[in-house]
Each structure stands twice: as structure tokens, then as C-alpha cells.
Amino acid sequence: MRSVALSPEFREESLQAMAAEELDILVIGGGVVGAGSALDAATRGLKVGLVEARDFASGTSSRSSKLVHGGLRYLEMLDFRLVAEALKERGLLLQExxxxxxxxxxxxxxxxxxxxxxxxxxxxxxxxxxxxxxxxxxxxxxxxxxxxxxxxxxxxxxxxxxxxxxxxxxxxQVDDARHTMFLSRTAAAYGARIASRARVVELLREGERVTGAVVRDLDNDTTVTIRAKQIINATGVWTDETQDLGGQRGLFHVRxxxxxxxxxxxxxxxxxxxxxxxxxxxxxxxxxxxxxxxxxxxxxxxxxxxxxxxxxxxxxxxxxxxxxxxxxxxxxxxxxxxxxxxxxxxxxxxxxxTSKLSREHAVSHPAPGLVVVAGGKYTTYRVMAEDAVDEAVFGMSSVFDRKVGPSVTAKVPLLGAEGYDALVNSRHVLAESSGLHEVWIDHLLGRYGSLVHELLDLVAADPTLGEPLAGTADYLRVEVVYAASHEGARHLDDVLTRRTRISIETFDRGVGAAEESAALMASVLGWSDEQRALEVDHYLKRVEAELESQQMPDDATADAARMGAADVVPLS
Known part of the structure; x- marks a missing residue:
């Protein structure tokens, strides 16, 4: 499988391609279920697009307990089927x-x-x-x-x-945000078109059938129309709001x-x-x-x-x-x-x-051309994605004029998995050839797998990228550059919060790493001095607002404090 970079150029090409020709399936939502659905559909040979309003995994899928587990407490609830399903998925993720x-x-x-x-x-x-x-x-x-x-x-x-x-x-355990990003990137390697910072503002209809979506490119302030045979709504806690765009009454609601x-x-x-x-x-x-x-x-x-x-x-x-x-x-x-x-x-x-609500997922077809998937737990994302694509392909309003096969994602390793064990065994060789300490090689292998060579090539071309990032002892400068060039990071917050975990792993919440990280991203994304300063200022205000919210006594006052920091790119 060839490695595909979620680069700025790939994003632009994806939006243009999605607008130019009708897709088989358009997935709305770049969380773990949406990314998993895009991969499932792409590996069935379907023409697939995925759009995400913010960053990949910017919602629930970057803020979990970072566990891949069966859920011991669900045994006590006698939910044996859910536990068995999750344990099988845990084994698949660990081993294959x-x-x-x-x-x-x-x-x-x-x-x-x-x-x-x-x-x-x-x-x-x-x-x-x-x-x-x-x-x-x-x-x-x-x-x-x-x-x-x-x-x-x-x-x-x-x-x-x-x-x-x-x-x-x-x-x-898993770094949930990185795993979700890897799902999106693997889907791209199998032909899916992927674009973050692309918000669905309208669902299109012809009669009762949903036929596409109007999507606003938030970074360029332009709008494109994307047509698709089927749309999968995988927007998690935003499920109800997404359904409202098309005027559909949902068969279930998400809490x-x-x-x-x-x-x-x-x-x-x-x-x-x-x-x-x-x-x-x-x-x-x-x-x-x-x-x-x-x-x-x-x-x-x-x-x-x-x-x-x-x-x-x-x-x-x-x-x-x-x-x-x-x-x-x-x-x-x-x-x-x-x-x-x-x-x-x-x-x-x-x-x-809410603590007693089932983690079972549900898939519905509220209107022809629209499939909704919601609920579930992180560990069972692949099953949820399979069920959603099955419903889109084989459900009540299927319009596919050719045979589509069953899901194969149980046998499709993510990018970076192939050759990983061999590289772990030979990490001392990588350390000697790269000049990096073996501890750093271990660190990179655990975050990039066999894609580690792509980062080592960047370090070979610019040895300063092999130095630790300012403000943290846990990450290298090359990881910021690679996040912007290969992992779809569009803004400073994407890197400090999701491509790395600097925002929660340092007492200053990543403030000390902000300036250097922004400078490294600017060299890849072509930011002006003004844009770089804006990115840093936005991040500092976000940290300030979060720290203030954590001093508030209850949800209402904490929410008001957190809302004091605006998004670097407004959604409206």
C-alpha cells in the first residue's frame, strides 16, 4: 500500500475532485466512525469522499480515555454481546x-x-x-x-x-486522535478523497431523496457542491444538527x-x-x-x-x-x-x-440517500463503520448499479503497521543510521510505525529537525513539520492538541512550544508573519480560557469562561 500524505495540496485536490464527479458515498464527520466508514467504503472499491468541519478527531475521538477495551462494567450489565464484539476488535487492533x-x-x-x-x-x-x-x-x-x-x-x-x-x-490503549488520523490517511491511500475544515451547510434533496451536500471550505471561504449516491452522517454528538440540515426527522436522538x-x-x-x-x-x-x-x-x-x-x-x-x-x-x-x-x-x-445508557450503536435510514450511524464506543468503530456502509450499499434505497462486496477492513492494516515488528527488532540499526538515540526511535515507532522512514528522511535533509521541540522534552521538531506536511494539520491547535499531546502533557499547557511550532508549520503551510502571530495568539487565548473555566464551580460558568476564546477559523 502506497503512503499518501494528507498535505495541503491533497486537500485542495480532494475538494475539487468531490465537486467534479458524483461520489458513491460521501461521509460527513472525521471522527473515528466517519474515518472508519471512509476506509470501509474505499476498500470495497467505492468512490468515497469525507468532509470534516474542524480537524480530524477534534470532537469525541480525541478526548476519550485512550483505551481499547471490552468494557468490564458491561459484563456486570449482562451485555455479553457488546463485550465479546469489543474484545474481538481489541485483538484485531493489537495483532493485525x-x-x-x-x-x-x-x-x-x-x-x-x-x-x-x-x-x-x-x-x-x-x-x-x-x-x-x-x-x-x-x-x-x-x-x-x-x-x-x-x-x-x-x-x-x-x-x-x-x-x-x-x-x-x-x-x-491507543492515542485516539492519532489512530483516527491514521484511519483517514489509510482511506486516502485506498482512493478516498479527504478534506478537513470543510463544513456541510446544507443537504441537497431531489424529492424525498438526499442527493448531496453544500460544503463550505472554511480556510478559503469558498463553497462547493458535492453529489453522492449515498451520504453517511457520522457526526457523533452533532448527529441531530446534521440531520436538521436536510429537514429529516431522525429515528433516534443522540444525548x-x-x-x-x-x-x-x-x-x-x-x-x-x-x-x-x-x-x-x-x-x-x-x-x-x-x-x-x-x-x-x-x-x-x-x-x-x-x-x-x-x-x-x-x-x-x-x-x-x-x-x-x-x-x-x-x-x-x-x-x-x-x-x-x-x-x-x-x-x-x-x-x-447517562452512565447507564448502553454503548450499543444504531444505524438508520431516515430518508433515501441518507444513512445515520450513532452511539457505540471507540473500540467498536470498525463494526459501526461496516454496518453503516452495509446499510448504504444494501439498504432500502440502494442505487448502486454494480455488485459491491462485503467489508474487508478486518484484514486491512493501517498505514505504518506493515513491517512494524521488524523495525522494532532493528531499532538499534535505525538509531545508528539516523544519528538519533534509540529512545527517540522507540518514540517515533510508537507514533508512526513503519512510516518512521518518512520522518528520518526529513531529519537527514535538515538535521536540526532531529532536535527536541522547545517547551517539551517529549517531541522532536520534525514531528511538527510532518504533522503539517503529511498528517493534515492546518492550524497550531491541531498540532499541539491532537498530532501531539503537548497541550495536556506540560504544566504550561503547551504555551512554551507554541512559537517554535508555529514557525515550523509556517515553513510548510506558507503562513505570513501575520498568520503565524494569529495562530499563536489564538492558542494562548484558548489556554487562558480553559484554565479560567477549570476554576469555575459548575458547567454553566465553566462553559461561559471557555467560550471566551474564539476558534481560529469560525464555523459560520
Whole structure:
């Protein structure tokens, strides 16, 4: 498979091509389900386009818990089918589809009661392991039972009175934003036309049938009309708004649940593994994340601004209170280096409490020519995409005049997966030939897989790109250049928030990296001095607004504070 860059030129060509000839399928939404749908359709030989109003994964798909998992708590809800499906997908991602992006991670589940709880929880985790092996795609070790002493040896930070024993089990984790971007880029490699910062402002109709969309190119302030045999609405929490553009009454509605996560340095919690803790509402994870821990999440209904959900003081205190209940050295606000909030798209009407809403997805055909997919969970994106494309191709209003085959994405590795294991084994060779330390090669392999050669070629042409980026010790200058030239990053926020995680991995929220990053992007995107200054100013104001929102007592005041910083490119 040839590597295709999501370059500025590719974006322009994509918009022109989508406007020039009728597509088989137009996907609206560049989150994980939309990108997965574009890949599914493209690998069936269909003519595909994808448009995203903001950046790839700029909504829910960059703000998850970064876990690829079956969902242990869904076993307790007796949702065996969902867990089995998710565990199969976890194995596929670990072993075949994205081994460079998805990696096993160990968790400790503390037991607070003697006897019955070990039997009850142990039975659940044993079933979890068994279901993953029945799928034929486990990809992780089996669980273990631990004494309190054994558990505290793995997690010295645990209070002695916080447990009587523990279970150790495995799931997997992923950088969700990078994985979603890789899905889009792989779809492009199979022929899909892809454009971010392209907002659908109208759905076109001929009679009852939806036949296309009017799309505004936000970066160039122009409008194009795209015709398509079928449109897939994969806009997550914006599903209802997208349907309204065509005047359709939806067959279901999507409800937004806010999940907040904190990021703290690794040395604040002494542990070799992650933690999973029960709360009165759901579960709380402490997840290893490089030189950091991600701690979350909350689960509360959100009815305010969907583009920039805000974390309040109450959200942060809730997480700190619950994690501190088991730590011998409590965390404080001063330990928090990053905070992010995301919205889960849940199907409305199943329960009043959002934490109990099913993560099952739904696909509907509200009008001829329009398919809607919503709900679900990150891990099962591929199944959701397959179901959406099946409905578009084989559903009630199919107009395809040739035979279209079934989904093949279970056998289609993402860009960067092929040859990844071999490169990991020979990373010392890459280090010697590139002049970079082996630690940096490991870092690059875990973010780019076998595409690492494209970055090393850039470093060979300009050795200064092999130096660490100002303001952070975790990323190289070349990664900013590559994000703009190959990964579809159009603005500074795209790089600092999604192509890298600098915005949540530094105490200054990425302010120290902003100037140099903007200068590196300017060299690729041709920014003027004025545009570069605008990008930096926008980012600084965004950080200021987010920090202010996190001092507010509740959702309403936090949202008002966050809305004080405007988008660098307005959507209207």
C-alpha cells in the first residue's frame, strides 16, 4: 500500500475532485466512525469522499480515555454481546490492524472485601479473558490474583487500608486522535478523497431523496457542491444538527455525556501498572501514559457548547477526591498538568442516567440517500463503520448499479503497521543510521510505525529537525513539520492538541512550544508573519480560557469562561 500524505495540496485536490464527479458515498464527520466508514467504503472499491468541519478527531475521538477495551462494567450489565464484539476488535487492533498504535496495558483492580468479592470480581475477569480467547484474538496475557502485599509491591502508592487483595488484568490503549488520523490517511491511500475544515451547510434533496451536500471550505471561504449516491452522517454528538440540515426527522436522538480526565506526572503515583477503581456512579481509571498518568472519567449530562466542552472545578475535585481515597500521598490541584473534557454520543431514551445508557450503536435510514450511524464506543468503530456502509450499499434505497462486496477492513492494516515488528527488532540499526538515540526511535515507532522512514528522511535533509521541540522534552521538531506536511494539520491547535499531546502533557499547557511550532508549520503551510502571530495568539487565548473555566464551580460558568476564546477559523 502506497503512503499518501494528507498535505495541503491533497486537500485542495480532494475538494475539487468531490465537486467534479458524483461520489458513491460521501461521509460527513472525521471522527473515528466517519474515518472508519471512509476506509470501509474505499476498500470495497467505492468512490468515497469525507468532509470534516474542524480537524480530524477534534470532537469525541480525541478526548476519550485512550483505551481499547471490552468494557468490564458491561459484563456486570449482562451485555455479553457488546463485550465479546469489543474484545474481538481489541485483538484485531493489537495483532493485525494497528500494532504500532495500540499496545497492551496492565491494570490493578483493588479488592475491598474478603471472600465474596474475590470470587465475584475474579469470575468476571476470568470470563473477560475467556471471551477474548474464544474470539481467537486475545493479544494480552491472562489475569492474575494478588495478595495485598503483592498488589502494593506493584503499586507502592496504594494505601494499606484501601485493599485486602487485588486482581491484575490486561486491556489495551491507543492515542485516539492519532489512530483516527491514521484511519483517514489509510482511506486516502485506498482512493478516498479527504478534506478537513470543510463544513456541510446544507443537504441537497431531489424529492424525498438526499442527493448531496453544500460544503463550505472554511480556510478559503469558498463553497462547493458535492453529489453522492449515498451520504453517511457520522457526526457523533452533532448527529441531530446534521440531520436538521436536510429537514429529516431522525429515528433516534443522540444525548451527550461529558467525561473529564486529568493528566499528572508519572512520579506523582508510584506504580508499575494502571488502576481501575469503582465509584458510586461508574469506574475511575488511572492509566499509564508515557511519562504521565491519565485519570478519569466523570459521566454527567452536557447540554451546552458541543465543540468545546468545559471541565469545571467540580469535575476536577470529583476525580481528585476519588483517586485520593486510595493513595497514600494525595494529589492536589498543583499536581495537575493537563485537563481535557470530551462528549460521549449516547443513544437517547434508554435510561435517565447517562452512565447507564448502553454503548450499543444504531444505524438508520431516515430518508433515501441518507444513512445515520450513532452511539457505540471507540473500540467498536470498525463494526459501526461496516454496518453503516452495509446499510448504504444494501439498504432500502440502494442505487448502486454494480455488485459491491462485503467489508474487508478486518484484514486491512493501517498505514505504518506493515513491517512494524521488524523495525522494532532493528531499532538499534535505525538509531545508528539516523544519528538519533534509540529512545527517540522507540518514540517515533510508537507514533508512526513503519512510516518512521518518512520522518528520518526529513531529519537527514535538515538535521536540526532531529532536535527536541522547545517547551517539551517529549517531541522532536520534525514531528511538527510532518504533522503539517503529511498528517493534515492546518492550524497550531491541531498540532499541539491532537498530532501531539503537548497541550495536556506540560504544566504550561503547551504555551512554551507554541512559537517554535508555529514557525515550523509556517515553513510548510506558507503562513505570513501575520498568520503565524494569529495562530499563536489564538492558542494562548484558548489556554487562558480553559484554565479560567477549570476554576469555575459548575458547567454553566465553566462553559461561559471557555467560550471566551474564539476558534481560529469560525464555523459560520
Amino acid at each position: 490492524l494497528a500494532p504500532h498504535l495500540v499496545h497492551p496495558v496492565a491494570f490493578l483492580y483493588p479488592l475491598k472485601h474478603r471472600g465474596w468479592e474475590r470470587f465475584y470480581a475474579g469470575s468476571g475477569v476470568a470470563l473477560y479473558d475467556a471471551m477474548s480467547r474464544v474470539s481467537g484474538r486475545a493479544g494480552v496475557p491472562l489475569h492474575q490474583h494478588l495478595t495485598r502485599r503483592g498488589a502494593r509491591k506493584l503499586v507502592p502508592s496504594l494505601r494499606k487500608d484501601a485493599l485486602v487483595g487485588a486482581l491484575k488484568y490486561y486491556d489495551a 451527550a455525556s461529558k467525561g473529564v480526565h486529568l493528566v499528572v506526572p508519572k512520579d506523582r503515583i508510584r506504580s508499575e501498572v494502571g488502576l481501575i477503581l469503582r465509584t458510586e456512579k461508574s469506574v475511575l481509571f488511572v492509566i499509564p501514559w508515557g511519562r504521565h498518568w491519565i485519570i478519569g472519567t466523570t459521566d454527567t449530562e452536557w447540554t451546552l457548547d458541543k465543540a468545546h466542552p468545559a471541565a469545571s472545578q467540580a469535575d476536577i475535585d470529583y476525580i481528585l477526591d476519588h483517586v485520593n481515597a486510595v493513595l497514600d500521598t494525595p494529589l492536589t490541584r498543583a499536581d495537575v498538568e493537563g485537563v481535557y473534557a470530551g462528549l460521549r454520543p449516547l443513544l437517547e431514551g434508554e435510561s435517565e442516567a
